Amino acid sequence: MRKGMVIDLKRCIGCFACQIACKAEHGTRPGALWARVVKREYGTFPNVRRVSLPLLCMHCRKGPCLEVCPTGATRKRPDGIVTIDADKCVGCRYCMMVCPYGSRHFQDDERTYFPGLSPNPYESRAYAEHPTGVVEKCDFCMERVDRGLDPACVVNCPTRARTFGDLHDRESAVSRLIDERGAFRLREELETCPSVFYLPP
Amino acid sequence: MAFVSGDDVWIPSVCGMCPDGCGIVVHRVDGVVTKIEGNPNSPLGRGRLCARGLAGIQLLYDPHRLNQPLKRGNPEKGIAVDPRWQPIGWDEALEAFVERLKRVRAEDPRKLLFCGTTDSSGPPAFALSVFMPAFGSPNAFVCDERPGADAERMLARTLHASDGTSPDADLCEYLLLFGADCTSGARAEKMADARVRGMRIVAVEPFLSPAAEKADEWLPIRPGSEGALACALLNLLLNEYHLFDAEYIRHHTDGPYLVRPNGAYARDSAGGKPLVWDEAAGRARRFDEEGADAVIEGTYAVEEEECRPVFALLREAVRRWTPEAAAEATTIPVETIRRLAREFGEAARIGSTVTIDGRELPLRPAAAVCGPGAYGHDNARPTALAIALLNQVVGSSDVPGGLLGSGSVSFGHPETGLPHWAPGADGDGLMQAGLPPENYAAGRPAFDERFDFDCRPEVLIDHGSNLVMSAAGPERCLEAFKGCFVISVSLYSDETAEALADIVLPNACYLERLDPLPNPAQQQSAAGRGDWAYQLRQPAVPPLLQRRHFAEVLLEVGERLGIADAMNARTNVLHGLRPPHALSPGERYSWEEMVDCIYQGWFGPEHGLAWFRQNGVLTWPKRLEEAYWKPFGQARVLLNYEWLPDWQPCRAQQAQIGFDLQAISYAVPWRTASEACENPWLDEVCQSEPYSYFLCLNPRTAAAKGIADGDAVWVESTSGRRVPGRARLSEGVHPEVVAIAGNGGHWARGMPVARGRGVFFNALLGADSEQTGPASLTIDGDARVRVYKE
Numbered sequence: 001m002r003k004g005m006v007i008d009l010k011r012c013i014g015c016f017a018c019q020i021a022c023k024a025e026h027g028t029r030p031g032a033l034w035a036r037v038v039k040r041e042y043g044t045f046p047n048v049r050r051v052s053l054p055l056l057c058m059h060c061r062k063g064p065c066l067e068v069c070p071t072g073a074t075r076k077r078p079d080g081i082v083t084i085d086a087d088k089c090v091g092c093r094y095c096m097m098v099c100p101y102g103s104r105h106f107q108d109d110e111r112t113y114f115p116g117l118s119p120n121p122y123e124s125r126a127y128a129e130h131p132t133g134v135v136e137k138c139d140f141c142m143e144r145v146d147r148g149l150d151p152a153c154v155v156n157c158p159t160r161a162r163t164f165g166d167l168h169d170r171e172s173a174v175s176r177l178i179d180e181r182g183a184f185r186l187r188e189e190l191e192t193c194p195s196v197f198y199l200p201p
Numbered sequence: 202m203a204f205v206s207g208d209d210v211w212i213p214s215v216c217g218m219c220p221d222g223c224g225i226v227v228h229r230v231d232g233v234v235t236k237i238e239g240n241p242n243s244p245l246g247r248g249r250l251c252a253r254g255l256a257g258i259q260l261l262y263d264p265h266r267l268n269q270p271l272k273r274g275n276p277e278k279g280i281a282v283d284p285r286w287q288p289i290g291w292d293e294a295l296e297a298f299v300e301r302l303k304r305v306r307a308e309d310p311r312k313l314l315f316c317g318t319t320d321s322s323g324p325p326a327f328a329l330s331v332f333m334p335a336f337g338s339p340n341a342f343v344c345d346e347r348p349g350a351d352a353e354r355m356l357a358r359t360l361h362a363s364d365g366t367s368p369d370a371d372l373c374e375y376l377l378l379f380g381a382d383c384t385s386g387a388r389a390e391k392m393a394d395a396r397v398r399g400m401r402i403v404a405v406e407p408f409l410s411p412a413a414e415k416a417d418e419w420l421p422i423r424p425g426s427e428g429a430l431a432c433a434l435l436n437l438l439l440n441e442y443h444l445f446d447a448e449y450i451r452h453h454t455d456g457p458y459l460v461r462p463n464g465a466y467a468r469d470s471a472g473g474k475p476l477v478w479d480e481a482a483g484r485a486r487r488f489d490e491e492g493a494d495a496v497i498e499g500t501y502a503v504e505e506e507e508c509r510p511v512f513a514l515l516r517e518a519v520r521r522w523t524p525e526a527a528a529e530a531t532t533i534p535v536e537t538i539r540r541l542a543r544e545f546g547e548a549a550r551i552g553s554t555v556t557i558d559g560r561e562l563p564l565r566p567a568a569a570v571c572g573p574g575a576y577g578h579d580n581a582r583p584t585a586l587a588i589a590l591l592n593q594v595v596g597s598s599d600v601p602g603g604l605l606g607s608g609s610v611s612f613g614h615p616e617t618g619l620p621h622w623a624p625g626a627d628g629d630g631l632m633q634a635g636l637p638p639e640n641y642a643a644g645r646p647a648f649d650e651r652f653d654f655d656c657r658p659e660v661l662i663d664h665g666s667n668l669v670m671s672a673a674g675p676e677r678c679l680e681a682f683k684g685c686f687v688i689s690v691s692l693y694s695d696e697t698a699e700a701l702a703d704i705v706l707p708n709a710c711y712l713e714r715l716d717p718l719p720n721p722a723q724q725q726s727a728a729g730r731g732d733w734a735y736q737l738r739q740p741a742v743p744p745l746l747q748r749r750h751f752a753e754v755l756l757e758v759g760e761r762l763g764i765a766d767a768m769n770a771r772t773n774v775l776h777g778l779r780p781p782h783a784l785s786p787g788e789r790y791s792w793e794e795m796v797d798c799i800y801q802g803w804f805g806p807e808h809g810l811a812w813f814r815q816n817g818v819l820t821w822p823k824r825l826e827e828a829y830w831k832p833f834g835q836a837r838v839l840l841n842y843e844w845l846p847d848w849q850p851c852r853a854q855q856a857q858i859g860f861d862l863q864a865i866s867y868a869v870p871w872r873t874a875s876e877a878c879e880n881p882w883l884d885e886v887c888q889s890e891p892y893s894y895f896l897c898l899n900p901r902t903a904a905a906k907g908i909a910d911g912d913a914v915w916v917e918s919t920s921g922r923r924v925p926g927r928a929r930l931s932e933g934v935h936p937e938v939v940a941i942a943g944n945g946g947h948w949a950r951g952m953p954v955a956r957g958r959g960v961f962f963n964a965l966l967g968a969d970s971e972q973t974g975p976a977s978l979t980i981d982g983d984a985r986v987r988v989y990k991e
Contacts, residue, residue: 011393013384013415016871016886020255023882024236030885039890041409041932045899046421048932050414113259113881114954120262121233156239158249158385159393 002061002080003140004167004195005154006177007054011161012201014039014052018153018162022056025141025152027126030113032105034138035153051201054161056153057082057103057138058186058194065095065104073135080167080195081140089134096135100187101194104137140164167195208232213240213817215719215738217323217711218253218260219873221245221387222720224734224818225254227712227741234258234712234741243818244732245387245720252871256882260710261742263879265951266692267707268746270294278683280675281948284699291747294704295754299761301660301686302336306762310337312659314685316344316666318874323716323738324690324708324751325664330775332755335767340658344666347573348673348982349581356571356589360838361599361606362624362634362830364721366570367728370395372555372602374566375548377541378404379427379588380574382412385870388727401548403541405430405533406574408897408940409933410867420541421935424865424983425851426531427575428584430538431591432845433527436519437542438594444546446565446596450497454593455631455837456512457495459485459503464843466629467508475629476503478510488630515590515842530850532935545569549595549603557601557730558825562832565595566602573868577982578851583844593840599831608723610830611637611733615821619803620722620777624836632836637722661685661701664751665708667875669697670947673966673980674920690751694951695875708751709744710876716752717796718776730828732820735804737796737813753792765789778802853983857919862902864916864986866943866962869893878944878955887958894959895929897940898988903930908990915991916941918965918984926960928988939988 014037022028022035035056042049059082060066065074066082073088074095096104110132112119119127130136141151149155154162165174174197177183183197212227216237224243228236237257241248260266272294274285305312315333317325325343333341357366368376368383370391376383384392396402396415404416407424422430438444450456457477459467466475469487476485477495485503486492497512524538531538548567555564569591576585597603613619622635661682672678675696682701689695689702698705711719716738726733744750759768769784772795782802784790790798797810808819826833853863872893877883887893896916898908908914910930916939917923924946934940945959965984 008393008397010396013389013393014411015385015389016252016890017250017255019886019889020252020882021250024238024255024258030881033885033889036889039892043932045901045932045934045936046419048409048419050409050933052414114264117264120259120264122235122258122262125230125233125235156249156255158246158251158389160249160390161393 001078002167002195003059003145004080004165004174004197005140005151006163006174006183006197006199008161008163008177008181008199009051009053009201010199011159012052012054013159014054015158017156017158018054018056021152021156022138027122027129028136029107029127029130030111032107032130032136034103034105034136053198055101055103056196057140058101058192058196059140061193061195063192064098064100068094068098070094077142079145081142081145083139083142084135084137086131086134086136091133091135093135100190100192104135106135107132212739212741213242213737214741215711215716215736216246216250216254216257217714217719217738218257218877219386220721221724222736223250223254223387224736225250226817229741232742234261240817242820243736244726244734244820245736247390249390251385251389252883252886253873253877253880256880257712259880259882260692260876261712261745265879265953266710266748267694267705267951268748269707270747271694271705272297273703278679278701280669280679280696280700282700283950284694284702286694286705291749294706295758295761297704298688299758302758302762305660306336309656311340311656313338313340313662314658314660315341315662315664316668317341317664318343318666323711323714323719324755326775327752328662328664328755331768331771332759335759335764335771336762344668344671347577348979349576349578349585350573351979352581352585353571353576356585357606358634359632360589360593361604362609362632363606363723365607365723366604367607368568368570369566369602369605369729370727371729372564372566373568374400374602375545375568376400376402377545377567377569377591378402378406378412378416379431379569379571380406380577381570381572382410382868382870383570384412384415391727401544407865407935407938408867409931410574411870419933420533420537423530423532423854423935423937424574424863425578425580425854425981427571428580428587428848429522429527429530429850430533431569431584431587432519432522432848433524433538434542434545435515435587435590435594436522437524437539438546438591439516440520442543442546444543444549444551445594446549446551447497449563449596450512450594451494453596453598453831453837454512454840456497456515456840457510458488459501459508460511460514461503461506461508467503467506476508511840511842515840515845518842518845532937545591546595549597551595555601560825562829563596563600564602565597565600567595567597568592568602568604570604573982574865578853579979579981580849580851581979583848586841586844587848590840593838598838600829605728605829606723607728608725610635610827612824612827614804614819617803617805624830624834626834626836630835630837632834632838658682658685661687662690663687663697663702664690665692665875667695667697669700670875670944670961670963673963674922675700675964677967692876693879694949696947696949699949699951706751706754707746707748709748711738712741713744713748714750715739715792715796717799726823730823730825732822734818734820736818737800737810739814750792756792760789776802851983852981853985855985857985860919860985860987862939862986862988863937864918864939864941864962864965864984866941866982869942872942872944875944875947875952875955878947878958879952881954884954884958891929892931893942894927894945896926896960896988897929897931897934899934899936899938900930900932902936903928906988906990908988912990914988916960916965916986916988918967918986920965920967920984922964924961924964939986
């Protein structure tokens, strides 16, 4: 069992619903974007293309974050999901320096979305789950996964661009998409073996 | 509604962050909304929400929301003036409101003006279609649309029997977009399916917008010249490549009707019916008379006059638009225009059929879509027509694969047959759209005194339309209304409230409201096949603090004005209510009772408010004749060829010394309407992407002006107004253009998240009558500008 995700860039419209679906699921503080979208242009006028690239933790099989964490806060579950234990994290941020995908966020203060004001009723509840002074990131919605659900960004994606499943199961939807549609991974040359695959735009 | 500890429920409702109205479920725990998700039981959204819909929670709990009525403490009105709000009670606010309305109604009810939004059709629809008619004023408007939207809607209605159109995502194979977005919103999933199965998309627009990003081919065009391109495509299809659907034109349009030299139809002297030419009989005959197929070409003598079929005149009307002429007008190369025409005409597969549910229907898998980028100009009417005619000439209108009217036909719920509407034919055989009972006018109030109306507005109700920013030219708007008593019904102390309002009433947002039938009548399902879906918007929490649902406020105001009976009658008209579900004169109903009557009236006693509260959405499958109505009907649509010669480039193209660029605005899906601008989750999205908060220039254009990426610059229009912004250099911009995301540059004190973000495009526009296109009666949505560093 190795949990993984396929993101179909042909379907993706770069609408940021994944970014907000993640925020709504986890109630993260300002600046914490466990899921995000990067937009890049290629070519020169009038032959131009823009590609929207959704990013999240790649849940690498050989992630450098796993090696540098001095306290064992970052670890990999048997199903391949890379997690951070906030109780063990000391906020040294080595993991952020070595992550090639910029997928980690350091929660340095108790900012709210309405500067200068106390948290609103929603934020009061949500931020109780987000201690400061620690690093956080996408955990593939492991609490949902453990209940048999797909991650929030997957179930909400308006274009159904995201598919989640077991990369080790040859018959799974993720495996079939990877085989049939010429999937690629980001920065494969670093040999981090990400669990997030992309289908070409 | 009292909450007990342990309260933990999911409430089905309807999103209100845009007019699409997707189904949602709202999670409430101990009285606090903790999550909004898509409702998987609703075909509208199918359980998936856009960024805006997910972010609604930060609208509900925005600490900057209005929480009590306010009155102006500063007698001065004006842009960026501090209104010095003073809190007042609802009693005092309504007293002042009612007193003004009583006086105006006694003098001349037309002096009351209402400006609403297309968003959240609950309170605005009630005000537009119930309160205002009962009050006696026709001056009710929807004010947040692009210029030119009326022209597009008129064509949708006259050609597709609907208020809007959409390509058939199930079967379309070639999609030609003119400044249109078909990728986002409620149809996002079906369009993604279409891309994966290989539908080709060509996007014609001056800016590589989020929609154009998903096209196979982006064709940058000089903005405002889309009509010239469409005319050239028509010319190539009709006069050079002969790629047109003669059968369709003969049977479903007025193409064969003979036209006299004076432009009128030739008519039969006895019954006055339009005539066609019967080649076999060698004579003219009534269009509805038995006979051989009518011809659609040639010249024929009828009562000693030379008459020509409409279609022949259409061919003549586009003949001047050679590919060379269009290339000159649009900056798109001649060979590209030729290729486009051939691709579109061939993709339509004229003559092909498809069998669906055992019925053989025409298959025309090509659609041309006219969006705000194309119609948003003073040449809206001929431009939108030329684009619409591309579908008519290849026969891809309201047939499988083509461009479909949204909800053109409704046979109603299987048990009640309601709501029911369908297009029919008039005595001339011409299509008359069958309109749902619920309908209201859209448009803008005319500011200009030179229009010489016999009545000037004295009281203005602004219901969230934020007129000062959504209309063209804020100073002009201010001049027009600062003499009025202005009541702002709003979520925030927005720019219009701060500049103009005497009284501000705190509105309930969509998560605090009960709204019957929140989806526009013809958008109860996606175009094409699928399910009808009728939904209920219900409060996840009661209105917080002193916020109130404006429809309930209007019920109270109506009672005090003595127009409650008339409001009951108008509600019956609006929703087509008949006994026993009709509201009775003399009776008084609460808002909940009215909502219950509406649902029971449409769907029977077992599907009243209680049922909808529990279930959220009522669905049933759309019939084939509802999805693709054209092959099942006899009604003909007008080709309106005589509008095409009116086409001229838009005003913003006119060269002016020193003003070398054309400023265009474009919609950003994650940032539409003021409440999205004030939402910090959505603000964070805009901060993290490269375009929304910038004005975009082609790098070569910028280099010639010494402007680098990120530079602070001014945009100044020929009307003398200028706005600040920051430059973003992008290869995805036409070199003659500066592209600006709409809805930026807020300055209200009451919207600190939105304040200072992005560029205030509408300030560049003029709202003068001399800028209004004579054929379209709309201003140009673009401006001629220069961009410079200071």
